[in-house]
Amino acid sequence: MRTNGPLALIFHSIFVVIMLAPIVVVCLVAFTPEGYLSLPTNGFSLRWFRAIANYPEFVHAFWVSLGLGALSSFVALLFAVPAALAIARYRFRGRDTLAALFLSPLMIPHVVLGIAFLRFFTAIGMGGTFAGLLVAHVVVVFPFALRLTLAAATGMNRSVEMAAISLGAGGWTLFRRVTLPLILPGVISGWALAFIQSFDDLTMTVFLAAPGTETLPVRMFLYIQDNIDPLVTSVSASVIAITMTALILLDRFYGLDRVLAGKGDPGR
Amino acid sequence: MSAAIDTAPANVAVTADTREARAAWALTAPAMMLFIGVLVIPLAMTVMLSFHDWGQYKGIETVFILKNWHEIATDPYYAEMFWRTFRIALLTTLITAVLGAPEAYILNRMSGRWKSLFLLVILGPLLISVVARTLGWALLFGGNNGLVNKLLMSLGLIGSPLRFMFTETGMVVALAHVMMPFMVLSVWAALQRVDPQIENAALSLGAGPLTIIRRIVLPQIMPGVLSGAIIVFSLAASAFATPAIIGGRRLKVAATLAYDEFLNTLNWPLGAAVAVLLLVALVLIVVGSNALIERRYAEVFR
Numbered sequence: 001m002r003t004n005g006p007l008a009l010i011f012h013s014i015f016v017v018i019m020l021a022p023i024v025v026v027c028l029v030a031f032t033p034e035g036y037l038s039l040p041t042n043g044f045s046l047r048w049f050r051a052i053a054n055y056p057e058f059v060h061a062f063w064v065s066l067g068l069g070a071l072s073s074f075v076a077l078l079f080a081v082p083a084a085l086a087i088a089r090y091r092f093r094g095r096d097t098l099a100a101l102f103l104s105p106l107m108i109p110h111v112v113l114g115i116a117f118l119r120f121f122t123a124i125g126m127g128g129t130f131a132g133l134l135v136a137h138v139v140v141v142f143p144f145a146l147r148l149t150l151a152a153a154t155g156m157n158r159s160v161e162m163a164a165i166s167l168g169a170g171g172w173t174l175f176r177r178v179t180l181p182l183i184l185p186g187v188i189s190g191w192a193l194a195f196i197q198s199f200d201d202l203t204m205t206v207f208l209a210a211p212g213t214e215t216l217p218v219r220m221f222l223y224i225q226d227n228i229d230p231l232v233t234s235v236s237a238s239v240i241a242i243t244m245t246a247l248i249l250l251d252r253f254y255g256l257d258r259v260l261a262g263k264g265d266p267g268r
Numbered sequence: 269m270s271a272a273i274d275t276a277p278a279n280v281a282v283t284a285d286t287r288e289a290r291a292a293w294a295l296t297a298p299a300m301m302l303f304i305g306v307l308v309i310p311l312a313m314t315v316m317l318s319f320h321d322w323g324q325y326k327g328i329e330t331v332f333i334l335k336n337w338h339e340i341a342t343d344p345y346y347a348e349m350f351w352r353t354f355r356i357a358l359l360t361t362l363i364t365a366v367l368g369a370p371e372a373y374i375l376n377r378m379s380g381r382w383k384s385l386f387l388l389v390i391l392g393p394l395l396i397s398v399v400a401r402t403l404g405w406a407l408l409f410g411g412n413n414g415l416v417n418k419l420l421m422s423l424g425l426i427g428s429p430l431r432f433m434f435t436e437t438g439m440v441v442a443l444a445h446v447m448m449p450f451m452v453l454s455v456w457a458a459l460q461r462v463d464p465q466i467e468n469a470a471l472s473l474g475a476g477p478l479t480i481i482r483r484i485v486l487p488q489i490m491p492g493v494l495s496g497a498i499i500v501f502s503l504a505a506s507a508f509a510t511p512a513i514i515g516g517r518r519l520k521v522a523a524t525l526a527y528d529e530f531l532n533t534l535n536w537p538l539g540a541a542v543a544v545l546l547l548v549a550l551v552l553i554v555v556g557s558n559a560l561i562e563r564r565y566a567e568v569f570r
Contacts, residue, residue, distance in 0.1 A: 008374045012386075015371045019390055022404025022445065025415070029407055037407065079299040086295035090288045098296055101303055109506030109550065111523040112314070112543045115530060119317055119540070120310035139307050142299070200397045203508040203523065207530060217509075220399045224513055228406060236400035243396050251388060 023240060030237035032230050048234035058235055061219035065199050068130075068215060072137035073145060073194035077187060079138070080145040085179070088153035103143045113140065114207030121208065128210030136208055140201065141194035148193060148254075152186020189254040196246060318541035328536055336541035346542070353521040353546075356439055357505035361497050363444040368451030369493050373485065375452070376459040387456075394449040398509045405442040406513055409433050434516040442510045447503055451496040458492025491565045498557055502550050522546040 004012070025039075032038050033045035052058055080102075086092075087099055105113065113136070121132040156179075164178045180187070202217040209218045216239065223232050318336055321329040340346045375386055393401060408415050409432035417429040432438035462485075470480050508523040515524065522542060529539030 004374050004377050008370075008377075011370060012374045015367065016386065016389055019393060019445065019448065022401055022408055022442075023393060023396060024404075025407050026400055026404045079302055082295040083299040086292040090292035092289045092292040095292070098300065102299060104303075105307065107502075107551075107554070108311075109502075109523070109543075109547060111506055111508050111526055112311075112547045115526060115540060115543045116310035116314040117306075118530065119313050119536070120306065123313065135306050139302065142302075196395050200395070202397075202399055206508070206527065217397055217399050220397075220403075221509065221512070224399070224403060224406075228403070232403065233407070236397070236403055239397050240400055244392070247388075247392055247395055 026233050027237045027240060029230060030234040034230070037228065037230060037233070048230045049238070051231050052235055052238070055231065057214070057219055058216070061214050061216045064130075064213060065216040068133060068137055069195040069198040072134055072198045073141055073191045075134070076138045076142045076145040076194055077149070077191055080142055080149050080190065081180075081183075081187060084146055084149035084153045088150055088156075102146050105140050106143045110140070110201065110203035111207075114204040117204065118207045128208070128213060130213050133205065133208050133213055133215075136204060137198045137201070140204060141197045144197055145190040145194045148186045148190035149183060150186075152183040156182050185254060189250060192246060192250050192253075196243065200243075314540050315544055317537055318544050320537040322535050322537045336538045339538065340541055340545060349520055349525055350522060350545075350549075352436065352519075353505055353523075354549075356436055356443065356511070356521065357501050359440045360443040360447055360504040361501045363440065364448050364451040364500050365493055365497055367444075368448055368496070369455045369489060372452045372455035372459060372492075373489070376456060390452050391449045393445075394453075398446060399513070401446055402442055402510045402513045405438070405445065405510075406433065409438055409514075433514065434519060436515075436519065438514045439511050439519070439521075442514050443504050443507060446507070446510055447500040450499045450503065451493075454496030454499065455489055455492040458489045462488045491561060494557070494561045494565075498554055498561075502554050505550060506546060 028039055029037060030048055031044040031046070032040045033043055033047065083098075083102060087095060117132070117136040118127070121127045121129070121136075126132040160182065161174065161178055164174055169178065199215075200217060201215075202221055205215050206218050206221060209215060214222070216235070220232060220235060220239075317328075319332050319334070321331050321333055321335060323329070371390070375383060375390070378386065410417070413429065414432065416432060417426075420426045421429065430437065432441065466488075467480055467484055470484050475483070506523055507521070508527065511519070511521045512524045512527070515521065520528070523546070526539045526542045526546070529535045529542065533539075
């Protein structure tokens with residue numbers, strides 16, 4: 001295999017610096033000791049991280065996001081695991097149509113989904129509720145939960161199941177003691193990826209969130225619309241730190257390229 | 269499973285088939301009902317909504333009229349806004365293709381450990397909040413003495429500061445950054461199917477580096493570039509956070525205009541019409557270009 005020449009390496013370095021620059025700048029500004037936006041040239045300070053505690057809207061929004069992400073990914077898996085097993089194992093009429101339907105939230109712009117859910121939940125009297133937000137997030141994260149579970153179910157060695165059946169295991173026992181443990185890495189990665197998607201979603205959620213149910217991205221967005229100050233950079237830096245931790249765990253556990261392969265591209 | 273069915277008598281095969289189908293439908297029924305109940309129906313309601321009437325004082329009136337569609341078709345404001353949306357998406361797609369494809373190629377030639385490290389660095393931002401990433405660009409752009417302008421001026425690339433905040437230039441730069449991982453990922457996936465020995469063969473036959481790139485590498489990764497371009501284009505054309513933060517309140521694209529109609533003006537039917545038009549346009553563009561690519565590169569996909 002041929003190696004990269006000096007020109008390629010210079011291009012690569014500039015590319016990586018540009019990719020990281022906005023993220024690094026947010027994290028640096030978060031540590032500024034000044035009262036205005038500036039790089040921390042006169043030493044680092046945690047004052048803007050402490051300031052988050054005095055702004056209960058951000059703290060509340062964080063808990064909403066955390067609960068919403070954890071719950072919606074879990075509920076999505078309750079629907080996705082049986083569907084994935086069916087799609088992976090059986091050849092039945094309407095299988096391709098069904099798979100396309102289940103992956104369709106990836107194809108539909110989130111602004112359209114936000115509008116559709118807003119219209120729907122307002123019409124049935126669930127506008128601005130946490131329950132409505134939860135249902136919407138379940139639908140949006142479903143494709144991510146489905147895809148990783150499907151990959152695990154397709155690659156699973158079924159002779160272990162056959163052995164369990166021959167030993168008299170059936171139905172629920174078979175699923176709980178044999179099938180689920182075998183596809184668990186895929187299920188957990190699906191949960192993690194679904195959680196990140198829910199935790200980060202702004203475009204759809206901004207249509208649905210009411211003052212009590214604002215998620216962290218929505219709160220940050222509305223705050224930035226008014227003014228940009230170091231407080232929102234320290235909140236962003238905290239979000240980045242949380243995501244990076246999840247990311248590194250996901251990479252160790254499952255391989256990031258496998259998790260991301262084909263993200264946003266339901267065709268493959 | 270199929271082997272077992274093939275050797276079994278015909279009547280057993282039929283019952284096995286219907287049992288399989290029944291099990292499949294039982295397992296997928298909950299998810300299917302969820303999707304019909306809270307995805308298909310809401311989308312249908314949105315399409316209906318775009319045909320309803322709206323007035324400042326009477327609110328939404330459930331009639332069937334073409335008023336909103338007529339307004340979008342005749343008022344040049346909407347033509348200009350959609351043209352801006354697709355212009356920004358197209359420029360973003362071009363930038364990601366021109367920079368992302370070479371980067372994926374370079375990445376693919378790195379040795380194991382560096383490859384996985386830089387893959388993490390480049391794909392990782394995909395999972396970091398779009399609000400945080402766009403905030404980073406807002407900080408870098410700053411006013412006239414933002415870091416980007418200082419850097420460009422000290423390098424002598426520009427004489428006077430460029431305006432990035434509240435301009436299309438700024439939107440394209442930030443969007444290209446946000447969408448770049450999709451392009452790198454797509455090209456990288458295409459490169460995994462390429463046999464590196466073909467390049468060595470060309471080299472041994474006396475081809476120069478430029479010839480190899482143009483005649484060997486480019487044709488093989490082109491499907492990856494094009495499918496990446498479709499993803500980037502459709503995501504950029506419907507992007508909300510980046511245009512809203514960098515573009516401000518004045519420079520509207522389709523998604524931010526729909527948001528305004530829904531949550532500020534409260535003219536839901538008009539907002540729904542804008543959103544439905546965006547959806548239809550994107551579906552047509554994506555399906556159309558997918559068909560073109562598959563016809564053009566039929567031999568690659570076979």
